[in-house]
Amino acid sequence: MTHINVLDPGASPLDYYGYELRRHREAAGLTQRQLGEIINYTGSLIGQIETARKLPTPEFSERVDAALGTGGLLSRLMELVLRSQLPAWFQQTAELQARATEICCFEMNLVHGLLQARGYARAVLGVLNQTDLDDRTAVRLARQRIFEKSEPPVFWLIISEAVLYQEIGGPEAMREQLTHLLSFEGNPRANIQVLPFSAGAHAGLQGSFDIYRFPSDPTIVYTEGYGSGHPTANPDTVKDCSLRYDHLQAAALSLTDSAELIRRVMEERYGEQRDSDVGPVA
Template sequence: MANAKELDPSSSPKAFFGAELRRLREAAGLSQERLGELVFCSGTYIGQIEAATRNPQLDLAERIDAVLNTGGYLARLCPMVTRSRHADYFAAAAELEPMAVTISEYAPTLVPGLLQTEEYARAVIRAADPLALPEQVAERVAARLERARVLGGPTGPEFWCVFHEAVLRLPVGGAPVMRQQLHSVVELVSFGRILVQVLPFTAGAHASTAGMASLMTFVDSPPVVYVEGQHSGQLLDDPVLVAAYRRSLDLVRAVALSPEESLTLIKSTAEEFAR
């Protein structure tokens, strides 16, 4: 992580916010750990914001303002810092993905965004917002493909996903797009650091969440879960809820096909789309 003292505050809105937080914290005579205790987060998180490796969240900025008696200064800076190419409800989760050590996801209806091909992503985005202008669709597709780069390097997170079999059967974008998408999943798995299982229809009732759920773990921060429905999503950090989602994901993996059986099913389904 970059040293906050070495950052140029003028280099980005995030760096400016971090510098201002550090200035206000030190003026109050508080360490990162002590400020974290007062606002109910870790000192590491405070340090990451000061070093411009994490975006500040509005609710946290408001708590810091109250503790440091800033008159709402940091909360007013937040909109400038947290602008994102992603939907507002997903922006915080997207920011955390590159920092994760592991990402475990259950996908009930669609291929996860981190594994989507360009054509599959375009079909999903168009279906969700058929009145969107072409340039808006192109921007959203680019943002989704940019996210996927996090899995491309040796230092990226390990990604373990369970697809419901419905994901393989739903002809998003038509047969050619689905065939390309499923072949892409197989190819990505062959590179390592990505593990995919399929939850077959024959599994019947199971312990999955009602919608998608993505559990992220970190080296020096507590795990979080991102859950999403139609046009909304939520990042959860409550330890009880995180533990409950972790257990659900473990149970789903236990009844899913093995990784080898899953790849066989994905390949055979891809060929069915070729016919």
Template sequence: MSVEHDEVDPADPAVSPLAHFGAEVRLERERLGLSREELGKKAHCGYSLVAKIEAGQRVPTLEFAEACDAAFPHANGRFARLRPLALRYAFPPWFRRYVELEWTATAIRMFNAHLVPGIAQVDVYARAILGTERPANLDDLVTARMERQRVLTRDTPPKLWLILDEGVLRRPVGGSQVMRAQLERLRTLAESPPHVVQVIPQTVQAYPGSGCPFGLLSFREGSDVVHVDGFPKGYVLAEPDHVAQAANAYDLLRAMALPPDKSAPLIDSILKDGYS
């Protein structure tokens, strides 16, 4: 028998780290006598977003957390430290462990025959993809996906290796402007060591692993793990046999794909011909 009750107050600090973050913002703002408009100006956002964050209805960005730390005299970096817990709440429960692993990885290898992986999506592409399921928390899902990408801009980023089917570059997601922004993002990654982007040409008809999107994470210490992207949810595998099978499939995919110095010109060509 379940003792859970669905009718909970999302602004109750005990409900989630997201609600706790919002309650702390409200307490500090009221202690200083700041209005929501005044805090919004300091955080470069509007009254509405401040109100939603305080109510536990929106995930704060790092910029918002840092603005709070700067605005509240005795914060001492507290809001930047709380933000990862609040951000974690925006991910589906089954995906949270993967995000934790991704942040500590030294290498991220991904293959997708259908879409640009989330780690490399621009916000408008992510919004178009995530919006297809019409979620109520679309803004939070997009924020969370963009925040994941901070791993690529830290002082010692992991090496990102992407292998994509050519059809991913040609499939119009969200319209031509969205696709242009997304292809330019891939082009930037392709030119940014240590990252690598490879494209499998459309002449290739079959893939190892039946074309199922998957990724491999490597770490400074410990064994590799595999993430399989599925519906309705993905999952992480750590068994040595599964990891070895995925690594072998990825090696075969690399061999089937165009080399990096030929993949980048193909992206340029598709940009020019399809989205200029």
């Protein structure tokens, strides 16, 4: 898609967004440069978004909606646009996460995507693939907007203690990530527990998994492989994983002790080195 005149609004949500942006801009009698001056973005960026070559952001959409008087149209389209940018195999799962009233997650190797900080998420997504990394990171972080709903889901996360020590993205990214986890301390709808090394053999040794619960639909268990996701409502699987999760919660540290461990690891392992800590050089 290289020229706005051949933009097909039915090709994808991103194309439709670009089509509507151009339509409203032209209706307001503004060039791309003029609109850019109003909303503090470049005319070049607006052109790229209008031709579906660049992903818009929620902030961009809000500014354009205000400048063009669209009634919030572009902001409403953002969720659809961002979800369409997820890997095809994950789009159904993102929808399940957005609809769930309770989400229970167990992670053995990394922080769950719904609680990843920017630097951490960027490092995770950048392994073996640096293409469009900024956009892919923005799309992942946008999924976290489910916590901004008027009634967000009740979220439980159990992470292996190893997750705290697996340095992803460097010390600065880990400090940011652990600080982000601690920001949920005291929030009754977002609960984080650490499964300590001392737990030994535990009910989650077969791997990470999520449980999504809904007001009326069947409970879903989600597991993930390389480039594939596996949601299932099989009653036996749901029953088995629900029991496993109960045992993992029983073996994990309390919410308070988990927060203390996260804080201690952050300070001791990823704390900034101060000049005063360095002895004189003879």
